[in-house]
Amino acid sequence: MIKSLINFFSKMSTVELIMTLRGLSIILQVFLLLFVNLVLNYQLPWLPMFIIIALELAFNVASFSITRNGASSKKNHVLIQLLADVFFLGCLLYFSGGATNAFVSLLLVPIAIAAITLSFWRGLIIASCAIVIYSVLLWTMPMHVMHGNMAGHFIGMWINFLFSALVLSLIVGYLARAITRRETTIAKFREQQLKKERIIALGVASAQVTHNLATPLATLQLLSEELAEQPQVPNDLLNDIEQQVNRCAESLRAFRVTTEQIKANEKQSIRCASIHQQIKYHCQLTYPEVSFKFIDKTLDARIVIDGSFIPAVVNVIDNAVHASQESQNKTIEIEAYLQDQQWCLSIKDFGKGFVIEQLHELGDFPQLSEYGFGVSIMLSNASLERLQGKLWLDNHQTGGAVVIITMPTKVD
Structure with missing residues (x-):
């Protein structure tokens, strides 16, 4: 079962994977909202939260349609998808406790995805937006919540989030790009090795053919000399034969000289x-x-x-x-x-x-x-x-x- 899920997700592109995960998260959001309101009897504002979820669903459907038509740049599309996730999650957190919500750490997920899949500057944009969202949630908290030591606790959580976002953007992003560069280098090296193997195979074959041509060429030279002694053979024909044989002999000689120079690395x-x-x-x-x-x-x-x-x-x-x-x-x-x-x-x-x-x-x-x-x-x-x-x-x-x-x- 787990292998099947891994194979299913591995066949997707980055954009398709983000949209699929968003679709699953929408289902989970609806379930949690109903569970908190009906089972735990914790009253959350139904109307604004369901409006946000509906907008999130509409955006996901529109994104699937655009992706199928291939109407956007891949990297820009990923950036837009992650920015939308940060925005929708920030809106949901605003109506469900703000910075006090335990799910506020989910803002780190788009940052992690951006650090792995996007360039440094695009990843920094996602991290900056997530930090701004968290800061707004902290700033708009009611004053009665920020009493006593709780203010220091929430500010400490904000600093921890800031540090985690920077680590994901800088260090994880750098490691991901380093791995990508290494894989690219290995792929190019393997391609060069295959190319060299083909060239070596061709070189061995050409050397063998050249070696095998030496004997019949010497025989042709002897035959041309014997034909030259025959008075009935036209001189024009003899000259053509001799010219072609000499040309082949010169090519073989040049091949041997070139081979010796390459072996000795003479430049x-x-x-x-x-x-x-x-x-x-x-x-x-x-x-x-x-x-x-x-x-x-x-x-x-x-x-x-x-x-x-x-x-x-x-x-x-x-x-x-x-x-x-x-x-x-x-x-x-x-x-x-x-x-x-x-x-x-x-x-x-x-x-x-x-x-x-x-x-x-x-x-x-x-x-x-x-x-x-x-x-x-x-x-x-x-x-x-x-x-x-x-x-x-x-x-x-x-x-x-x-x-x-x-x-x-x-x-x-």
């Missing part, structure tokens, strides 16, 4: 203009049929990189080229500039752009476009993060996608 400071030239050379060599527009505004800035940086940039450019294949405008704009002590490389294509719903799922193998699953983008992002860089994805207004790579510049 170097390099001029941004030199990087721009390397990117330009790769684009013109690999995609002669594509129109590239290069702009370099980096002057003599320098950044610190390792062997994985250029392949990471090349992956992004390759994706931009593939995305623009079916577009009428096949131009790729590559612009390097400096902004806020950051080296920025903007790569803009005029294809179909990214799927908007997936732009924030970079680390989860998103289906970014119809050309692939975005694995190369994810690997590029991982390589850049290791070098304190960042990768930004977006769609620009003129159509197509824009990817911005940022790297911190080296300060001499």
Whole structure:
């Protein structure tokens, strides 16, 4: 039974939980009012108290309706709900003994909820309102009640309430926010761990594939040499085969060099203009049929990189080229500039752009476009993060996608 109630309440949002508890408290208020008047024969003002309870019920029903329609901000809605609870409880206490009522400590409940669920300043608003309500109840007590030592007793109760409200608002609120921050940090750490595990798995798979390609590539080189000795084989065909084989061999060699640099954690400071030239050379060599527009505004800035940086940039450019294949405008704009002590490389294509719903799922193998699953983008992002860089994805207004790579510049 208890587990069922816990599961039932745990599925509710904060606002729904507050309104549900208010509904239960309304039932309890009616029961206590009838019990005190009919059983204990203690006459309380029926009419004003039932009017307050009716207003409380109407407010609760209206709040349920607004919540169902989603017409209010979550945090502001919680704040309004708790302020209403303080107000209604203060009104009921006013007509049932004021500060002498034993239930006056219930004003601490909204303060506790606010300290856990709301920000510091919103929680302080609830605490201040509760303290003001208690102070008004104490101030409006009849003089005949404040005789003898009772005045000191009620003032002591007020001071105790003030101290309890401050403890709940400051200490409990701080602990609740600290726990929330810790849980957020743990969640981010777990997400990073999962991402690293995926990257390691991809790295192991790519290393194995590269190792397995070395032998058949050497065989192809021998076959191309044997074909070159055959007079009936056209020279154009031989040249194409040799060019492709040499390109594969160069890629394998570059992969081995990059792997050794990463293993040894070798980094170097390099001029941004030199990087721009390397990117330009790769684009013109690999995609002669594509129109590239290069702009370099980096002057003599320098950044610190390792062997994985250029392949990471090349992956992004390759994706931009593939995305623009079916577009009428096949131009790729590559612009390097400096902004806020950051080296920025903007790569803009005029294809179909990214799927908007997936732009924030970079680390989860998103289906970014119809050309692939975005694995190369994810690997590029991982390589850049290791070098304190960042990768930004977006769609620009003129159509197509824009990817911005940022790297911190080296300060001499």
